[in-house]
Amino acid sequence: MTDNESPLLALVSQRARGRVPHDFWHDVPKVANPHPKPIQLIGGLPNYQFFPIKGADVQLRDAPFYNTTADTFRSVDVSSDSARIDIKAALQYSEVGGLEPLLEQIRGFVKRVVRPKLQSWEVQCTLGGADGIAKTFDVLVDPGDTVLFEEFTFVPVLGSLVERGGIAVPVRLSAVTEFDYGNELETLLENWTTLKPGLPKPKALYTIPNGHNPLGLAQTIEHKKRVIALAEKHNFAIIEDEPYSYLNFDKYGDPATSYSLSNDEFIASLNPSYTTLDTSGRVVRVETFSKIFAPGMRLGFVVADKALMPFYSGSAAVLTRSPNGYSQMFLNNTILQLGGVEGWIHWITKVRNEYLQRKNVYVGALLSSPAYTKGYLSPIDPSCGMFVSVVINVDKHPRFSGANVHELMELFYVKAVEAGVLVVLGRNMSVDKQLSEPRSNFVRTAISFVDTHDVLREAVNRLSEAAVRLFEDE
Amino acid sequence: MTDNESPLLALVSQRARGRVPHDFWHDVPKVANPHPKPIQLIGGLPNYQFFPIKGADVQLRDAPFYNTTADTFRSVDVSSDSARIDIKAALQYSEVGGLEPLLEQIRGFVKRVVRPKLQSWEVQCTLGGADGIAKTFDVLVDPGDTVLFEEFTFVPVLGSLVERGGIAVPVRLSAVTEFDYGNELETLLENWTTLKPGLPKPKALYTIPNGHNPLGLAQTIEHKKRVIALAEKHNFAIIEDEPYSYLNFDKYGDPATSYSLSNDEFIASLNPSYTTLDTSGRVVRVETFSKIFAPGMRLGFVVADKALMPFYSGSAAVLTRSPNGYSQMFLNNTILQLGGVEGWIHWITKVRNEYLQRKNVYVGALLSSPAYTKGYLSPIDPSCGMFVSVVINVDKHPRFSGANVHELMELFYVKAVEAGVLVVLGRNMSVDKQLSEPRSNFVRTAISFVDTHDVLREAVNRLSEAAVRLFEDE
Numbered sequence: 001m002t003d004n005e006s007p008l009l010a011l012v013s014q015r016a017r018g019r020v021p022h023d024f025w026h027d028v029p030k031v032a033n034p035h036p037k038p039i040q041l042i043g044g045l046p047n048y049q050f051f052p053i054k055g056a057d058v059q060l061r062d063a064p065f066y067n068t069t070a071d072t073f074r075s076v077d078v079s080s081d082s083a084r085i086d087i088k089a090a091l092q093y094s095e096v097g098g099l100e101p102l103l104e105q106i107r108g109f110v111k112r113v114v115r116p117k118l119q120s121w122e123v124q125c126t127l128g129g130a131d132g133i134a135k136t137f138d139v140l141v142d143p144g145d146t147v148l149f150e151e152f153t154f155v156p157v158l159g160s161l162v163e164r165g166g167i168a169v170p171v172r173l174s175a176v177t178e179f180d181y182g183n184e185l186e187t188l189l190e191n192w193t194t195l196k197p198g199l200p201k202p203k204a205l206y207t208i209p210n211g212h213n214p215l216g217l218a219q220t221i222e223h224k225k226r227v228i229a230l231a232e233k234h235n236f237a238i239i240e241d242e243p244y245s246y247l248n249f250d251k252y253g254d255p256a257t258s259y260s261l262s263n264d265e266f267i268a269s270l271n272p273s274y275t276t277l278d279t280s281g282r283v284v285r286v287e288t289f290s291k292i293f294a295p296g297m298r299l300g301f302v303v304a305d306k307a308l309m310p311f312y313s314g315s316a317a318v319l320t321r322s323p324n325g326y327s328q329m330f331l332n333n334t335i336l337q338l339g340g341v342e343g344w345i346h347w348i349t350k351v352r353n354e355y356l357q358r359k360n361v362y363v364g365a366l367l368s369s370p371a372y373t374k375g376y377l378s379p380i381d382p383s384c385g386m387f388v389s390v391v392i393n394v395d396k397h398p399r400f401s402g403a404n405v406h407e408l409m410e411l412f413y414v415k416a417v418e419a420g421v422l423v424v425l426g427r428n429m430s431v432d433k434q435l436s437e438p439r440s441n442f443v444r445t446a447i448s449f450v451d452t453h454d455v456l457r458e459a460v461n462r463l464s465e466a467a468v469r470l471f472e473d474e
Numbered sequence: 475m476t477d478n479e480s481p482l483l484a485l486v487s488q489r490a491r492g493r494v495p496h497d498f499w500h501d502v503p504k505v506a507n508p509h510p511k512p513i514q515l516i517g518g519l520p521n522y523q524f525f526p527i528k529g530a531d532v533q534l535r536d537a538p539f540y541n542t543t544a545d546t547f548r549s550v551d552v553s554s555d556s557a558r559i560d561i562k563a564a565l566q567y568s569e570v571g572g573l574e575p576l577l578e579q580i581r582g583f584v585k586r587v588v589r590p591k592l593q594s595w596e597v598q599c600t601l602g603g604a605d606g607i608a609k610t611f612d613v614l615v616d617p618g619d620t621v622l623f624e625e626f627t628f629v630p631v632l633g634s635l636v637e638r639g640g641i642a643v644p645v646r647l648s649a650v651t652e653f654d655y656g657n658e659l660e661t662l663l664e665n666w667t668t669l670k671p672g673l674p675k676p677k678a679l680y681t682i683p684n685g686h687n688p689l690g691l692a693q694t695i696e697h698k699k700r701v702i703a704l705a706e707k708h709n710f711a712i713i714e715d716e717p718y719s720y721l722n723f724d725k726y727g728d729p730a731t732s733y734s735l736s737n738d739e740f741i742a743s744l745n746p747s748y749t750t751l752d753t754s755g756r757v758v759r760v761e762t763f764s765k766i767f768a769p770g771m772r773l774g775f776v777v778a779d780k781a782l783m784p785f786y787s788g789s790a791a792v793l794t795r796s797p798n799g800y801s802q803m804f805l806n807n808t809i810l811q812l813g814g815v816e817g818w819i820h821w822i823t824k825v826r827n828e829y830l831q832r833k834n835v836y837v838g839a840l841l842s843s844p845a846y847t848k849g850y851l852s853p854i855d856p857s858c859g860m861f862v863s864v865v866i867n868v869d870k871h872p873r874f875s876g877a878n879v880h881e882l883m884e885l886f887y888v889k890a891v892e893a894g895v896l897v898v899l900g901r902n903m904s905v906d907k908q909l910s911e912p913r914s915n916f917v918r919t920a921i922s923f924v925d926t927h928d929v930l931r932e933a934v935n936r937l938s939e940a941a942v943r944l945f946e947d948e
Binding site: 019020021022023024025027028029031033034035036037038039040041042043044045046047048049050051052053054055056057058059060061064065067069089090091092093094127128130131134155156157158159160162163213290291293294295296297298299317318319320321322323324325326327330334347351354386387410413414417418419420421422423424425428429445446447448449450451455458459462 | 493494495496497498499501502503505507508509510511512513514515516517518519520521522523524525526527528529530531532533534535538539541543563564565566567568601602604605608629630631632633634636637687764765767768769770771772773791792793794795796797798799800801804808821825828860861884887888891892893894895896897898899902903919920921922923924925929932933936
C-alpha cells in the first residue's frame with residue numbers, strides 16, 4: 001500500500017474482491033490491419049428504432065407546490081447535443097455506473113456544493129440512497145465484520161448489513177437532544193476487546209451526520225473531526241448517508257432566516273460533509289435524488305476514492321445492473337433546462353424553503369401547544385431534513401418508574417391514534433431496543449407528506465391532546 | 475406440505491426464508507375508537523408537489539423504424555383514472571413488486587398470451603430479465619446447491635448463480651443445430667451420484683426454451699414434456715427465461731409466412747411456455763420488457779405460484795427496492811394508449827415483423843453466400859429471437875485435427891475482424907469451455923442492432939469473406 005492509496009482498499013470484502021465478470025463480448029482479437037468500419041453483430045441490443053417511444057415533453061413545476069407549469073422541455077430520440085441524454089442512449093443497455101452526461105453534472109455539483117478535500121474522488125450512480133448503502137456494505141463487509149451505527153438510525157439499512165453477514169454495533173448518544181457520541185465512540189474503540197469480546201474491530205461507521213434520521217440534528221464540525229481522527233486511528237471507513245443535508249434549516253425564531261438565499265449563501269450555510277475533512281480517502285458519501293427530486297426515480301450516487309469504483313461497478317453488475325434510463329435522461333435534461341448545476345442548486349433552495357417553512361410552522365405550533373406549556377412534550381428543533389422528533393417527557397408522568405419508558409410511550413401512541421395522528425416510536429428506530437430504551441421517549445414525525453401547513457397545525461393539536469391525555473387521564 | 479402446495483416452497487433457500495423485515499412503521503396500535511381521519515406523519519415521503527416534474531407528453535412510434543409520430547399521450551401529476559399511473563404515484567416510494575395498474579395489465583397479458591395451466595399463478599415486477607433470474611436464484615439457491623444449464627447459455631446469469639454460492643452443471647446438447655437434451659438430462663439425473671459425485675441433486679434447471687441464446691432455436695413440445703416429467707420425478711424447479719419468444723419466426727422460405735397476423739394468429743403461432751404444462755407450480759417464468767419495449771426501462775416480471783411471491787418481495791426489499799416509477803408509468807400508460815392488452819400484443823407483432831424480415835434477409839443472404847455454397851459455413855435458421863448463429867464447418871478445414879476447434883475458431887474470428895464484422899464466439903457462451911469445445915464451432919451474430927437490412931447483407935459478405943479466407947488462405 002503506497003502513501004496515496006485509499007485505506008479502504010485494504011478493507012474491501014472478499015466477496016467484492018473475488019467477483020469475476022461473466023462477460024462474453026470482450027474478446028475481439030487485435031489484428032494488425034483492422035477494418036476501418038466494422039459491423040457490430042456482438043451485442044443483443046435492439047436498435048433504438050425498435051423502441052415504442054420517440055420523444056417526451058416534460059412539464060416542470062416552477063417551485064414546489066406551484067401548480068402553474070413553468071417550463072417544458074423535449075427529450076428526443078437522437079440528439080446532437082452531447083450534454084443531453086437522448087432516448088437512443090437512455091433506453092438502451094448502458095454502463096452500470098450511469099450515463100456520462102449525468103455523471104458529469106453530478107461531478108460539477110459535488111465540486112461546487114460538497115467540496116471533498118480528497119483529490120482522487122469520483123462518483124458513480126446508484127439506484128437511490130438505500131442502494132448506495134447496500135452496495136457500500138457489499139463492497140466493504142464480509143460475514144462476521146462489524147459496523148458501527150448511531151444508536152438510533154434508519155433501521156432498514158440494518159437489513160442490507162445483515163444480508164452481507166455484518167454485525168451492527170450501536171454507539172450510545174449522550175442525549176437525543178444533542179447529536180454527540182465522541183466520548184462514547186472513543187471509549188468503545190479504545191476498549192474494544194473488553195467491551196465487545198469476540199468481535200472484530202469495526203470496518204465502518206454508518207452515520208447520518210446532517211439531519212439525522214430520526215433526530216433531525218447535525219453533528220458539529222468538532223464532532224466530525226473527532227470521529228474522523230478515530231477512524232484514522234482505528235482504521236475504519238466512514239459511510240456518510242446524506243439524504244437530508246440540503247433541506248437545511250435555521251433554528252426556530254432565528255431573525256436571520258432567509259427564504260431568498262443566493263446559491264453561494266446556501267452552500268455556505270450547509271453543514272459540512274465528512275468528505276471536506278477526509279484527506280486519506282476513507283469516507284464514502286451516499287446521496288439520493290429522492291428528497292430533492294423524487295423517490296420513484298430510484299436514482300442516487302456515491303462519492304468515494306476512485307480506487308473503489310471498480311468494486312461498485314462489480315457490485316452493480318451482479319446486484320442491480322444500471323439505473324434506469326428514463327430517470328437519468330429526465331434528471332439530466334431537467335438540470336440542463338434549469339440552467340445546469342447553478343439551476344439545480346437553485347431548485348434545491350426552493351425545496352429547502354418549503355421544508356423550512358413547514359418546520360417553523362410545526363415547531364412553532366408545538367412550542368405554543370398546551371402539552372408543551374405543561375411540560376409534557378418538547379420538540380427537537382431539527383438542523384435539516386424531513387423530520388421533527390418530539391420528546392415525551394415521561395419522567396414527569398405520575399406512573400414513571402425509571403424502567404417503564406416503553407410502556408408509557410406505547411400508551412402515548414394509543415392516545416395519539418385515538419386523537420388522529422400517526423407517528424413512529426423512537427424505539428422502533430433503535431439498533432438495540434434494550435440499550436436505547438432510556439432514550440426512547442420520543443416520536444419521529446414527518447413534515448414532508450401532508451398537503452398543507454394547516455394539516456401540520458392540526459397534527460400538533462392532536463399530538464398535544466394525546467400528550468395531555470397521557471399525563472392527565474389517569 | 476399439502477397436495478396443493480407449490481413444490482418450490484420446499485426448495486426455497488435458507489437465505490430467503492431467514493430474512494426478517496427491518497421496517498419501523500408497521501406497529502400502529504389498534505384502538506377501540508380510532509380517529510376517522512388520522513393525519514399521517516409516519517413515512518418520510520415527500521408530498522408529490524415537491525417533485526419538479528408535473529406532467530409528461532410521450533410521443534409514440536407508429537411501428538418500429540417509422541419516424542413519423544403516431545400518437546402522443548399525457549401523464550399528469552394527479553389522475554382520477556385508476557387504470558392510469560400518475561406522477562404522484564409513479565415518482566413516490568412504492569411497493570417493491572410493482573404498481574397495481576401495471577400488474578393488472580401484466581396479469582391480463584399473461585392470461586391472454588402465456589396461458590399458464592396452474593390456477594394459482596401470480597406476477598411480480600422486476601428490474602428486467604437479469605434481475606428476475608438473479609432474484610430467482612436468490613430465492614431458490616443456497617451455497618453448494620447445483621443448477622442445471624444448457625451447455626451454451628447466456629453466461630452472465632452464471633454470475634448471479636455464483637453470487638448465491640450455487641454451482642452450475644451444464645447439460646450437453648445432442649448438436650447445436652437441434653435444441654434437444656432429453657436423453658442427456660435423463661442420464662445425468664438417473665446417474666447423478668455416479669456422474670456428479672459429491673454434488674447435491676439439482677435445485678433447478680435454467681432454460682431459455684424458445685429462441686435460445688445463443689442458438690436461436692426452440693425446444694419441441696415433446697422435449698418440454700420430457701423435461702417437466704424429469705423435474706417432477708427429480709424434484710427441481712424450471713426457471714424459464716423468455717426474453718425472445720415473442721420475436722417468433724417462420725423458417726426461411728416458408729410460403730405461409732405472414733406479416734399481418736391477427737392477435738389470435740400470433741398467439742397461436744408462439745412456442746409454448748413451460749407454464750402451459752406445469753400443473754404443480756414448479757415453473758418460474760421470467761420475462762423482460764427489454765426486447766419488445768426497451769432495455770433502458772429496467773423492467774420485467776416473473777410469473778410463478780403465488781406462494782413464492784413473498785420471497786420475491788423479500789428479495790426485492792433488500793436487493794433492489796421497487797422498479798423505477800417512470801418506466802412503470804410510461805409502460806402502463808403506453809399500453810393504455812395502444813388500447814390495452816390487445817394493443818400491446820399488436821405492438822409486439824410489429825416488432826416481431828421487423829425481426830422476422832431481418833432474419834429472413836440475413837439467413838437468405840447467408841444461404842446465397844460463397845462460403846455457404848462452398849460448405850464453409852451454415853446458418854442455424856432460428857425459431858425466434860435476436861440472434862442467428864452461424865456454424866463454421868471446421869471439420870472440412872485442411873488443418874482440422876479433431877482437437878483444434880477452438881484454434882480454428884479463433885483464426886476465423888481474426889479473419890472476421892479483418893473483414894470488418896464483430897461476432898461472439900460460441901465457446902464464450904459455454905458453461906464449461908472444455909466440455910463444449912467439440913460443439914463450439916459457431917459464432918453468435920445479433921441482427922437487432924444495425925440500422926438497415928443492407929448492413930445485414932454487407933455483414934454476410936464479410937462473414938463469407940472471412941470463412942473463405944479461413945479455409946483457403948493457408
